[in-house]
Amino acid sequence: MRDMSGERVEEAVASCVALLRTVADRDWTAVKAGQLDWDCHATAFHIAEDLIAYAANLAGRAQDDYVPFEITLDEGTDNEGLLQVIATTGALFTAAIRTTPREVRAFHPYPFRSANREGFAAMGVAEVLLHTHDIAEGLGLTYEPPAELPKFVLTTIFPHVQREPDDHWATLLWATGRGELPGRAPVTEWRWRNNLVLPAGRLTLQGVTPAAAADLSAGGDGGFTWVDGGPFEGTREAAGMMLSAYEMGVHQPEFGLFVMVREEDGRAVGGIGFHGSPDEDGRAEVGYDLVEAARGRGYASEALSALSEWALARDDVRLLCATVEAGNLPSQRVAERAGFVRATAEEERSLREGRDEDGTLWLYLREGRQQAA
Known part of the structure; x- marks a missing residue:
């Protein structure tokens, strides 16, 4: 999957400047921007402030807070000058995106205190599009950005929002409290969500966005650099399941698909994740696979252990389940090394509801501390 992040920022800034230049002769201080104060x-x-702040955090590899500086306008700067500032900060942000390696993550407070270059690009595009909309509304203009821009934002940092298949812009406006959609309640509070990344020994587990899932399920690389032979078919199937859940509006991002990425070289070696959100009893099912060239090195055990510890530390997860083929001894050992134990016959009957009666799949369980107590 080719990284389009820089191009998307360029397109967003160009659409903003082009529209606002048509009303540069008006008094922008005399009118409120849409619903904003x-x-x-x-x-x-503010658009320019966001663009330069995101550029600074990426370029400076900030980890704990925003880079501590602000920009100001020279006294007497007119609207044309302000548009030049927006265009310039957009160009600096684009350059930062294009020169930042994929594995770099920098500080952003919500929700997991970091984002990669794609996440920053999507946040920047969102700020440009939404605030251009606000300004246009205040000035009585009509604004609709190129269709690929709101789609990029939604599939990157709004994985929890079901999009209208034929109107991404209307979906984004609704999801940010700026519009209405038939059959959906108004949005009064909202946040975007960058992908979750978990440390796992020699690996990081990188949450897959809907955009990456679509590419993986269609035969692409999902934006990852894979070891030879990757990704394995199970990862593509899991990406397709996640994409279906997203399109139906039932995807919970933290309980989706993760790609295992080696710290030493940034190469992806496999996929791991959940078959859906926890049920009402706090049960969630996990699955994993490795590219053949990466097997036998303990990666899957490290990944499953880390993912399990993260999940069972949550209040909504009490029991993790994994099904393993009866003859797949390596996968059984992975589960056991990660703290899973094979279910008893009674547990299998209770949890699997009579499925797979021929016994070709074995059920492994790992309980949370509260469940075990």
């Missing part, structure tokens, strides 16, 4: 001039300047 800011006037249109302050909102336009």
Whole structure:
């Protein structure tokens, strides 16, 4: 999957500047920007502030907070000058995205305190599109960005939002409290969600976005650099399941698919994740696979242990389940090394509801501390 992050930022900034240049002769300080408390001039300047702040955090590899600086406009800067600032900060942000390696993550407070270059690009595009909409609304203009831009935002940092298949822009406006969609309640509070990344020994487990899942399920690389032979078919199937859940509006991002990425070289070696959100009893099913060239090195055990520890530390997970083929001894050893034990016959009957009566699949369980107590 080719990284389009830089191009998307360029397109968003160009669409913003092109529209606002048509009304550069008007007084932007005299009108509020849509539903915001800011006037249109302050909102336009905020776009530039966001773009340069994101560029700084990526370029400076900030880890704990935003880089501590602010930009100001020279006294007497007119609207044309402000548009030049937006275009320039957009160019700097684009350059930072294009020169930042894929594995780099920098600080952003919500929700997991970091984002990669694609996440920052999507946040930047969201800020540009949404605030251009606000300004346009205040000035009585019509604004609709190129269709690929809201789609990029939704499939990257709004994985929890079911999108309207034929109107990504309307979906994004609704998801951020700026519009209505038939059959959906108004949104009064909202946050975007960058992907979750978990440390796992020699690996990181990188949450797959809907955009990456679509590419993986279609035969692409999902934006990852894989070891030879990857990704394995099970990862592609899991990506397809996750994509279906997203399109139906039932995807919970933290309980989706993760790609195992080696710390030493940034190469992906396999997939791991959940078959869906925990049920009402706190049960969740996990699955995993490795590219053949990466097997026999303990990667799957490290990944499953880390994912299990993370899940069982949550209040909504009490029991993890994994089904393993009866003849797959390596996969059984992976489960056992990660703290799973084979279910008893009674547990199998209770949890599997009579499925697989011929015994070709074995059920392995790992309980949370509360469940075990």
